[in-house]
Amino acid sequence: MTSKAPSGHFRHLIIAGVLVTCFTAIFYIYYKPSMSWMPCTDKPQPDVCTEACLNVIANKTENTQEKMQAVTTVEPSKDHLPEIVVLIWYWPFGEHFDLNSCESIYGIKSCRLTDDRGQFDQAHAVMFHIRDIGGDLPSLLAMSRPPRQKWVWMDMESPTYSPKLIGAEDLFNLTSNFRRDSDIWIPYGRLVEISDEDEPFQMPQKDKLVCWIVSHWNDNHRRVGFFNEFSKHINVEGYGRHFNRLIDPQDYNKVMSSCKFYLSFENSIHKYYITEKVFNPMRLGTVPVVLGPPRENYEEIIPKDSFIHVDDFQTPQELAEHLKALDQNQEMYERFFSWRKDYVAKSSVFGQEHACYICDHLRKFRSFSIVKDVNKWYFS
Structure with a gap:
């Protein structure tokens, strides 16, 4: 007597049972990975799990390994920060200071100060002591500079004894002096x-x-x-x-x-x-x-x-x-x-403290900036 194929209703029951079994296995893989007595664990039972079920298990294991590797990856040390270069265009009043003092005195790391104008193109910022600019202003106005380089207006004299740089109102990107509203505030003490x-x-x-x-x-x-x-x-x-x-x-x-x-x-x-x-x-x-x-x-x-x-x-x-x-x-x-x-x-140490904190400012703030009419800001 020839056996009859399972009815459509019966086939649906079989498929539903397999799906429930796979769902149960996947559930325990995610939430009970240490329970190896359930079907479809890391030792799957071929008479219960379909190929699709086994693929889910394999992907889960692979993702878990990737996550574990990601967790153990060591982040770059903060001791190896990218170097910031600040060029001192004029020594303030001709007074020199230690160019290697930013970390030892102020705790500012990876800051390189230089007075070598040959490094102009590599400098992230150029510090100008405005009392020393004098007749050099026309040449500064004509200079071509890297688009992301910051020019810093630096002065510690009062407005009474500071020169107005006519024609240079928009030349600078940052200010540094005793004014509380300057970008890099350096008081006298x-x-x-x-x-x-x-x-x-x-x-x-x-x-x-x-x-x-x-x-x-x-x-x-x-x-x-x-x-x-x-x-x-x-x-x-x-x-x-x-x-x-x-x-x-x-x-x-x-x-x-x-x-x-x-x-x-x-x-x-x-x-x-x-x-x-x-x-x-x-x-x-x-x-x-x-x-x-x-x-x-x-x-x-x-x-x-x-x-x-x-x-x-x-x-x-x-x-x-x-x-x-x-x-x-x-x-x-x-x-x-x-x-x-x-x-x-x-x-405060005149000039040195300005240069080091300019470096620190550049590391923290990399956005575009310009001082609109520095004369109006300082002399008003």
Whole structure:
């Protein structure tokens, strides 16, 4: 008697059973890879798994191996960053500095500083000290440069003593100076958190009440007019060329630290123009009495109770009387140094710090940029 072929309904049941079996196997391959007792594992049963089922298992195993290899791949070391080259077109005021200091002093790696103009085409940035450009401006305007190379306008003089580069309003891509709104901000000094390497602060011995070191004397300066009235009411130890009392560089720290107060009077008053005249006294344990931009500018970079601003007093005489009172109250005087428990004052290195942080900026920001009318930005 000839057997009958399975009915259509029966064939559907067989196909459904095989699919369920394969689905179950694939499920356990994905979620229970260690359970080898199920069909269609790494030792498949040919009487149960179809070829399609076995292909799924093979692909799964292959993908798993690729993922494992990807996980164990070692990423490139951050110690091998691509080198950034910064060309120093002019040494600022002719003063040279160590070209190999970015990593050792500032922790900025893979930065190469050079003054070799033969490497112009390889430089990622060129730093121009604008005080030294002078008659070279026409040749700079005519130069052809790599399209991605950044030209950096760098200056630390106030606008009063800086030249306007007429015709070069759009020549530069970045700015670097003491202005908080420059691209690479480099103040004349900083307060940084104290470290274990720093000596605990001890108040220096004081034998002078008020001191001032000045060589650049101009009767039209606000500081000169203020001093002429102020000195009528309090004794000021004057040093520098104007007072015919020059200080040997080796004696500077000793003289400065022996003064209770120092007249940190800027030669011109501009936004954020706060110079070493403030940071050197703070570094050496002397309270700066400042004449410059508004108090708000100072308070952005040094504690509000670490200095005295002349604008807080109605007259120079009122300021003089206040300093005399502080001289008689040691507890009040020492409050000006409360910040020394947590911070130390550091002076910036002119030119060197700019070049290194230009390098750091270029590594972090690679987008297109241009300074539209640098003269309007700086001299307005």
